[in-house]
Amino acid sequence: MTRMIVDCDPGHDDAIALILAHRHAEVVGITSVSGNAPLAATTANALMVSALLDVDTPVVRGAARPLVGEPIHAALVHGESGLGGVDRIAHERTITSDDAVGYLLDVAQPDITVVAVGPLTNLAHAIERDPTWVKRIAGISIMGGSTDVGNATRVAEFNIFADPEAAAKVFESGAEITMCGLNLTHQFQTSDALTERLRGAGTPKATFAAQIFDHLHDRMEALIGRRASAMHDPCAVLAITHPHLLETEPRAVAVELAGTLTRGMTVVDQRVSRRRDQANAKVAYGIDAERAWDVVMESLDAADPESPNAKNP
Ligand code: BDR
Numbered sequence: 272m273t274r275m276i277v278d279c280d281p282g283h284d285d286a287i288a289l290i291l292a293h294r295h296a297e298v299v300g301i302t303s304v305s306g307n308a309p310l311a312a313t314t315a316n317a318l319m320v321s322a323l324l325d326v327d328t329p330v331v332r333g334a335a336r337p338l339v340g341e342p343i344h345a346a347l348v349h350g351e352s353g354l355g356g357v358d359r360i361a362h363e364r365t366i367t368s369d370d371a372v373g374y375l376l377d378v379a380q381p382d383i384t385v386v387a388v389g390p391l392t393n394l395a396h397a398i399e400r401d402p403t404w405v406k407r408i409a410g411i412s413i414m415g416g417s418t419d420v421g422n423a424t425r426v427a428e429f430n431i432f433a434d435p436e437a438a439a440k441v442f443e444s445g446a447e448i449t450m451c452g453l454n455l456t457h458q459f460q461t462s463d464a465l466t467e468r469l470r471g472a473g474t475p476k477a478t479f480a481a482q483i484f485d486h487l488h489d490r491m492e493a494l495i496g497r498r499a500s501a502m503h504d505p506c507a508v509l510a511i512t513h514p515h516l517l518e519t520e521p522r523a524v525a526v527e528l529a530g531t532l533t534r535g536m537t538v539v540d541q542r543v544s545r546r547r548d549q550a551n552a553k554v555a556y557g558i559d560a561e562r563a564w565d566v567v568m569e570s571l572d573a574a575d576p577e578s579p580n581a582k583n584p
């Protein structure tokens with residue numbers, strides 16, 4: 272079974288990514304990072320998801336602030352708690368350690384992929400401490416960046432914008448990188464029909480997921496007038512557990528650190544003549560959204576009985 276560490280800032284879509292990862296991989300550990308909400312909140316949310324799943328995956332607290340500057344959060348979408356609109360689950364779980372960097376370095380194995388779905392601060396610290404770390408793991412699957420539109424700014428995606436210096440270190444590290452940016456995740460949208468299926472399933476996992484979808488739909492309706500939301504972070508899990516569902520191309524990716532309008536942008540070399548030159552990442556461009564939803568909905572206890580994949584998760 273695929274083995275992974277999920278580095279995350281839950282976060283509604285992070286929570287779905289954690290559920291999906293535990294269904295289709297051996298999740299060796301979860302490391303938390305400041306991002307959608309402050310570190311205390313994202314760590315508490317990671318522990319809460321592990322309680323929901325009743326798994327004993329270690330949760331290790333990571334970085335509270337980016338390499339440079341002040342932390343930024345995404346309360347407008349995720350709420351102050353990082354999981355706005357979701358009922359809290361009572362539990363007594365605690366973190367295993369507060370040294371995510373030490374954990375990432377110690378646990379590294381050639382068959383372990385790091386799925387990074389928050390700002391890349393923990394990973395950058397690990398690379399700073401031991402540049403050979405990236406050669407001791409299978410690779411890094413990132414939800415972050417974009418080949419076109421941004422969300423934190425007109426060209427920068429949130430996870431990269433929240434810590435551009437960290438992202439630059441990761442992209443320059445020599446790691447085997449897969450990048451699932453907004454250009455991809457915007458093709459993977461939730462809907463009220465999916466929420467209804469989750470509600471109908473009625474299990475604790477499905478009910479939790481229905482609350483997540485509902486909250487995101489309420490936020491998106493208020494922000495852009497549409498009850499649908501890109502389900503970003505699960506794409507970086509699928510890139511490892513179900514790679515046949517994604518189309519990727521080798522590309523050279525750099526992170527803009529200086530631009531007054533473009534700080535935090537992933538600059539992807541898409542020139543026809545140079546596309547593969549100095550490629551440092553597999554950039555995802557396409558997803559079989561229908562099949563991918565079958566996989567994700569099954570992990571949330573809401574398999575579509577009519578899907579050809581329903582009996583074949
Ligand atoms: C990314 O930013 C966060 O708000 C989401 O959890 C996702 O990881 C999308 O830009």
Ligand code: CA
Pocket residue numbers: 279280281282284285306307388389504
């Ligand atoms: Ca995230």
